[in-house]
Amino acid sequence: MVLVIPFLLLFILSYGQIKGVKVYDTFIEGAKEGMMTTVRIFPYILAMLLAVNMLRASRGLDLIIHILRPLTGLLSVPDELLPFLMMKPLSGSGALGILADTLKKNGVDSLVGIIASTIMSSTETIFYTITVYYGSIGVKNIRHTLVAALIADLAGIMAAIIICSILFT
Amino acid sequence: MIALAIALAATNGNLEVLNKEIFASLKSSLELALGLLGSMMLWCGTIKVAEKSGMLKKLGKLIGPIIRLIFHDIPKEGEAIGSITMNITSNMFGLGNAATPMGLKAISELQKLNNNKNTASNAMCRFLVINSAPICIMPSTVISIRASLGSNNPGVIILPSIIVSIIAIITGLICCRIFEGKGGIY
Structure with missing residues (x-):
């Protein structure tokens, strides 16, 4: 490798x-x-590192992780991955900033770091892509696009967690 | 996020820590950007060579049959299938700048084949599902970030990423197949 x-x-x-x-x-x-x-992309990285670090320093991040734990525990998603996973569908450059933060805090070559990097390079910002593409041709009824894309995204996240856990532990 | 952070810090008396964190963040993001800059330039330079040497076209020929299978309900030759292929191969090389214009072209070609202009066709849904988990054999930004943060092996994520994308796309396409049944044929 x-x-x-x-x-x-x-x-x-x-x-x-x-x-x-x-x-x-x-x-x-x-x-x-x-x-x-x-x-x-630098301004996005700066803004996201700043926001996430402030949220962490004020213990806001712990609060959010605590609220979501029942759901994430069910899917065995590591806590450290949550900020990144929450940003991923919303903003690509934002997610990149949080990825950098996740890698710094947990170690680049840690399991969480590898999982986050894998998700970053294998999935796209769904809402943005769908809005831009359908917006450009004026389609209003997108039918099952969003549902299918979200399910695909979820499958990708689960696959990343499982595959990386098998390969790198 | 920032407002929430300040409000919380004020209530639990963490403002001093917060203050320190603000400036530490700025410094660390600058360090990161410098490292990132070098890696990004290396990868984008290399990929440009790949693009110019016709590797993209080769790859397009290679994956052509799979794409025609997925989009079995649009003409086998022509602009639509061509731009879909270009979009997917650009994504494979991590060429976001080239992939998006090609993707926009592809979807406008699909719109020409669409009978109901207000409503997405089955092929469009499939195209966007593929675009929501693009297979990337050269995720240059992520590799650059990993390298700039001192990873022992920045490229270790390439193989798992490809497998994950394939799994995500297959899952998405199966979902499309299920939903298409209900929506009728467009």
């Missing part, structure tokens, strides 16, 4: 070279885009 990233890098860059892509120029072009993306 440690080899995944170096291998991907080597594979993609040499594939580009073989196909006659100007690897260096293209890389720089993409890196610039990456820089802009980071600058764009």
Whole structure:
């Protein structure tokens, strides 16, 4: 598994070279885009880290976790994952900020950290996607879209918890 | 969230801790952003090379049959299926900037095939379910965040993420199949 990233890098860059892509120029072009993306999402990360940390310092987070415990206990969702799970369907950049916080507080390579990272990279911000896509074509009756997407999301969360628990403990 | 935090801290006398936390948060988010910047530039640069070298098109050919199977009720060739494929392959490379315009194109093509313009067609529901759990073989932002926070192995999440997406999509598609039965054919 440690080899995944170096291998991907080597594979993609040499594939580009073989196909006659100007690897260096293209890389720089993409890196610039990456820089802009980071600058764009930074305010969200700052705001979310601030809000979650304030909520934690004031014990508000404990309160929310306590209220939701009957439900999360039933699905064996770790408490530390809750802030992230609550933000995930609502805002992608917000969830990214809370992901960073979750990773910092619990350790990047902890089980909770790995579960949160997995969920972040395997699911999308449902409400946003549905609003944007249907909004763009003026569909008003979305029928079973939201229900199916929410069930899929829930299945994804459960799968992430189960698979990561099996693979990383 | 912030209002709730301040109100709670005021009631249980934690305001001093809260004060400290505000500035600690600002500092840690800046540290994070600096680390993130480097990783993001590396990955976005690499992915751009993949995009230019035609890897996306190759991948599109590879997954074509599966997509045609899922969207069996729209024409096998043409704009709709083409843009759906492009949307999904862009998502696979974590190219959000390319995936969204392609997705918007795909849904407007699906709208042309739709008989009832106010109501979502079965194919649209399926398309959005797939988009709510995109399979990503290169989750660059998450890997970058993990790397910037000092993970021993930032890429360890790639495989589980792919499996999780597949499970989520299959579950969603099964739900669609069940609900479609009741809604009739559009």
